[in-house]
Amino acid sequence: MSDIAASGVPVESTAQRSRFPVHILVFLAPALVIYTAFSIYPLIDTIRLSLYAGDETGARYFVGLGNFTTLLTDPVWADQFWNALRNNLIFFAIHMVVQNGIGLGLAMLLSLPHLTGGSVYRTLLFLPTMLSVVIIGFIWQLILNPLWGIAETLLQAIGLGSLFGPWLGQESTALLTVSLISVWQFVGIPMMLIYAALINIPDDLLDAATVDGAGPFSVFWFVRLPLILPTLGVVSILTFVANFNAFDLIYAIKGALAGPNFSTDILGTFFYRTFFGYQLQMGSPTMGATVATAMLVIILIGVLIYLFGVQRRLQRHTF
Amino acid sequence: MKSLHTKTILRRVAHLAATASLATLAFVGTAAAQTLTIESWRNDDADVWNNKIIPAFNKKHPNIKVQFKADPPTEYNAALNARLAGGTAGDLITCRPFDASLDLFKKGQLVSVNDVKGIENFSDVAKSAWSTDDGSTTFCMPMASVIHGFIYNKEIFDELKLTPPKTMAEFHTVLDKIKADGKYTPIAMGTADQWEAATMGFQNIGVNYWKGEEGRKALIEGKQKFTDPAYVKTFAELASWAPYMGNGYQSQKYPDTQNLFTLGRAAIYPAGSWDVPIFRKDADFEFDAFAPPLPEGASKCYISDHTDIALGINAKSKNVEAAKTFLSWVASPEFAEIYANELPGFFPLSKAKVDVKDPVAAKFVGWRNDCESSIRNSYQILSRGTPNLENELWNVSAQVMNGTMKPEEAAKKVQDGLASWYEPHKK
Numbered sequence: 001m002s003d004i005a006a007s008g009v010p011v012e013s014t015a016q017r018s019r020f021p022v023h024i025l026v027f028l029a030p031a032l033v034i035y036t037a038f039s040i041y042p043l044i045d046t047i048r049l050s051l052y053a054g055d056e057t058g059a060r061y062f063v064g065l066g067n068f069t070t071l072l073t074d075p076v077w078a079d080q081f082w083n084a085l086r087n088n089l090i091f092f093a094i095h096m097v098v099q100n101g102i103g104l105g106l107a108m109l110l111s112l113p114h115l116t117g118g119s120v121y122r123t124l125l126f127l128p129t130m131l132s133v134v135i136i137g138f139i140w141q142l143i144l145n146p147l148w149g150i151a152e153t154l155l156q157a158i159g160l161g162s163l164f165g166p167w168l169g170q171e172s173t174a175l176l177t178v179s180l181i182s183v184w185q186f187v188g189i190p191m192m193l194i195y196a197a198l199i200n201i202p203d204d205l206l207d208a209a210t211v212d213g214a215g216p217f218s219v220f221w222f223v224r225l226p227l228i229l230p231t232l233g234v235v236s237i238l239t240f241v242a243n244f245n246a247f248d249l250i251y252a253i254k255g256a257l258a259g260p261n262f263s264t265d266i267l268g269t270f271f272y273r274t275f276f277g278y279q280l281q282m283g284s285p286t287m288g289a290t291v292a293t294a295m296l297v298i299i300l301i302g303v304l305i306y307l308f309g310v311q312r313r314l315q316r317h318t319f
Numbered sequence: 320m321k322s323l324h325t326k327t328i329l330r331r332v333a334h335l336a337a338t339a340s341l342a343t344l345a346f347v348g349t350a351a352a353q354t355l356t357i358e359s360w361r362n363d364d365a366d367v368w369n370n371k372i373i374p375a376f377n378k379k380h381p382n383i384k385v386q387f388k389a390d391p392p393t394e395y396n397a398a399l400n401a402r403l404a405g406g407t408a409g410d411l412i413t414c415r416p417f418d419a420s421l422d423l424f425k426k427g428q429l430v431s432v433n434d435v436k437g438i439e440n441f442s443d444v445a446k447s448a449w450s451t452d453d454g455s456t457t458f459c460m461p462m463a464s465v466i467h468g469f470i471y472n473k474e475i476f477d478e479l480k481l482t483p484p485k486t487m488a489e490f491h492t493v494l495d496k497i498k499a500d501g502k503y504t505p506i507a508m509g510t511a512d513q514w515e516a517a518t519m520g521f522q523n524i525g526v527n528y529w530k531g532e533e534g535r536k537a538l539i540e541g542k543q544k545f546t547d548p549a550y551v552k553t554f555a556e557l558a559s560w561a562p563y564m565g566n567g568y569q570s571q572k573y574p575d576t577q578n579l580f581t582l583g584r585a586a587i588y589p590a591g592s593w594d595v596p597i598f599r600k601d602a603d604f605e606f607d608a609f610a611p612p613l614p615e616g617a618s619k620c621y622i623s624d625h626t627d628i629a630l631g632i633n634a635k636s637k638n639v640e641a642a643k644t645f646l647s648w649v650a651s652p653e654f655a656e657i658y659a660n661e662l663p664g665f666f667p668l669s670k671a672k673v674d675v676k677d678p679v680a681a682k683f684v685g686w687r688n689d690c691e692s693s694i695r696n697s698y699q700i701l702s703r704g705t706p707n708l709e710n711e712l713w714n715v716s717a718q719v720m721n722g723t724m725k726p727e728e729a730a731k732k733v734q735d736g737l738a739s740w741y742e743p744h745k746k
Contacts, residue, residue: 279707
C-alpha cells in the first residue's frame with residue numbers, strides 16, 4: 001500500500017510542478033485586464049497624446065517634446081503653470097499642517113481611555129468626508145457669504161465682526177479659505193487612520209512608560225508618536241496625491257477660471273481649462289494631455305521622494 | 320394559385336420575422352429615427368421648450384419627437400465637445416456664437432444649413448456669428464440675441480424721487496442719492512464669477528465708449544488698441560462703481576446678485592435681457608430698464624445687442640432630414656413669436672416682425688430703433704489665440720472692480736495679451 005503510493009505520487013507531482021502554473025494567470029487575469037484597460041492604457045495614451053499637436057481640422061501631428069517646451073518656456077503658458085504649481089504646493093502645505101495636525105490631535109483625544117461618547121464624535125467628525133463636494137462648496141459659500149451668510153453675524157456676536165471680509169473673493173485670502181474648507185471636509189480621514197494606529201498600541205507599553213516615570217507628553221513623544229510614524233507616512237502620501245489631483249472643490253466654488261486673478265488656480269483647474277476649454281477658449285486635448293503628464297511627473301517625483309527618502313527609514317513594529 | 324398564395328404569405332412571414340429581429344437588434348436606431356435630441360446650455364429654459372416650443376412644433380410635425388437636454392452654461396462647451404468626440408451628442412446642437420461653433424464646423428461636426436428652408440429669413444449680420452469668415456457658409460440657424468442695459472427697481476426710484484439717468488453724470492448723481500439714503504445697495508453686482516464684471520460691466524457700458532461696431536471692427540483690423548482712451552475710460556468707469564456695490568461684492572456670485580435685486584434690497588441691476596423672465600417670476604415689485612448711460616460728450620447711443628444663440632445639426636446625426644425640418648420651423652415667424660414671448664429677453668434675429676408683449680423686454684428691444692446695435696468685441700476672431708481675450712477681459716474687469724488693478728494696467732494687460740499672438744496688433 002505504502003509502496004504503491006511511494007512509487008506513484010512523486011512522479012505525478014513532479015509532472016504537475018513542471019507545468020506552467022495556469023491558475024496563477026487565471027487569478028491574476030481579471031485584475032490585470034481591468035487595470036490595464038482602465039488605468040495603464042489611458043495613462044500611456046495620455047503620455048502619447050502629449051507628444052502631438054492638433055490643428056483646427058482636428059488632424060494631429062507629432063511634435064516630440066514641443067508641447068512641454070511651450071508649457072515650461074512660453075510666458076503665456078509657463079506663468080499659468082508655475083502659478084498653478086505654486087498654489088498647489090501652498091494647498092498641500094496647508095493640508096499637511098492643518099488637516100493632518102488637527103487629525104492627529106483629534107485622534108489623540110478620541111483615544112483617551114475614559115472618553116464618553118467617543119463614537120458620536122467620531123461619526124460627526126467623519127461626516128463631512130462623506131458629503132458631496134458640491135454640497136460642501138455650497139454650504140460654505142452660504143456660510144461665508146457677505147450678504148446673507150452667518151459667519152459675519154457669528155463673529156460680531158463674539159466682538160470680532162471687524163475681522164470679517166469677503167474671504168472667498170480676495171486674492172490674498174481666497175486660496176487659504178478654499179484650502180481650509182477642504183481641510184474641514186477631509187480631516188476625518190487622517191483622524192480615522194491615526195486613531196486606528198493609536199488604539200493598536202498595547203496598553204502595556206504605555207503603562208510601562210508611565211511606571212518608568214514618563215509624563216503624558218513624554219508618552220506621546222517617545223512612545224506613541226514613533227509607533228504611529230508609518231501611519232503618518234501613509235497619511236502624508238495620501239494627502240499629497242489627493243491634493244495634486246484636487247479639482248472639484250475649487251471648481252465648485254470658484255469655477256474653472258479659479259479667480260480672483262487665478263489666485264485659487266491649482267493644477268487640476270489649469271488642466272481642466274486647457275483640456276476642455278472655457279467659455280470662448282477652445283479646449284486642446286494635446287496641450288491638456290501635456291499638463292496631465294506634467295502632473296503625473298510631479299506626483300511621481302513626490303511619491304519617489306517619499307518612497308526612498310522616508311518609507312525605507314521607517315521602522316515597523318508588530319505586537 | 321393556392322401555392323402561390325401560400326408562398327406569398329410565407330415570404331411575408333419571413334420578411335416580418337426578419338424585420339422584427341432586425342428591429343430588435345437595431346432597437347436604439349429605430350427609436351432614434353423618430354426622436355431628435357437638442358443639446359443646450361439653457362437649462363433655465365427647459366420648461367419653455369418642453370411645454371411650449373416642442374408641443375407647438377409637434378402640432379405641425381407629429382411624427383418627429385423632440386427631446387430637450389441641457390447642461391449648466393459653464394459646463395456646456397466642455398460636455399458638448401466630449402460628447403461630439405465620443406459620438407454620443409444629440410442631433411441638434413445649440414450653437415455658441417462665433418469661434419466655438421466655427422471650430423465645430425471646421426472639425427466637420429456641424430453641417431452647413433445653407434440649403435435649409437427658412438435661412439433666407441435672416442440678415443447677414445444675424446448670420447455673421449455662425450458663418451465662415453468669408454460669409455459663404457452658415458452652419459447654425461440663428462435663434463436669438465441678448466441686449467445689455469440696466470434694470471432698476473421702480474418702487475425704490477419712486478420712493479427716492481429718482482429718474483432713470485441718460486448720461487453717466489446723471490447715473491452717478493442717482494447712485495450718490497441712493498447711497499446717501501443708505502437703505503438700499505445702489506448697484507447689484509458681484510465680481511466673484513468674473514463674467515458679470517466683463518459682460519454686465521465692460522461690454523454693457525463699453526459700446527458707448529468705443530462707438531459700437533466702429534470700434535469693434537477697428538480692434539479686429541488693428542486700428543485701435545485696448546490702451547486707447549475709449550477702453551481705459553470704460554475700465555475707469557467700472558472702477559468707480561466699487562463704492563456703490565454691495566458689502567463684500569468681491570465674493571458675491573451671480574445668483575447672489577439676482578437675489579439681492581429681486582429681494583428689493585438693491586436699486587439698479589446691470590443686466591442682460593435674459594434676466595427679464597427670471598425677474599418677472601421672482602420679483603414682486605415693478606421694475607423697468609434704462610439703456611447704458613452716455614458718457615460725456617457723446618450724442619449717439621449704442622447697445623450691446625449680442626447674437627447669442629443658434630441651432631445647428633450634428634454631422635453624425637442619423638436624423639438629418641428630421642433635424643432640417645425642425646430647423647426650418649425654428650426659422651419661421653411662428654417660432655420667433657413663441658420664443659420672444661415665452662422667453663422675453665431673448666430677441667429673435669429673423670426679419671419677421673414680432674410683437675414682444677413683456678413691457679420691459681419690449682423696452683430693451685425698442686432701443687434697436689434709437690441706438691446702433693453691436694456685438695461683444697471679444698467674440699469675433701479676437702478670442703482665437705492664447706491667452707484667450709475673453710478670459711483676460713473677465714479677469715481684468717473683475718480686478719478693476721475689486722480695486723486690485725488700475726484701469727491703465729488692465730488695458731495694458733489685455734493689449735499685451737492680444738499683441739502676443741494677433742498679427743494686426745503686433746506692430
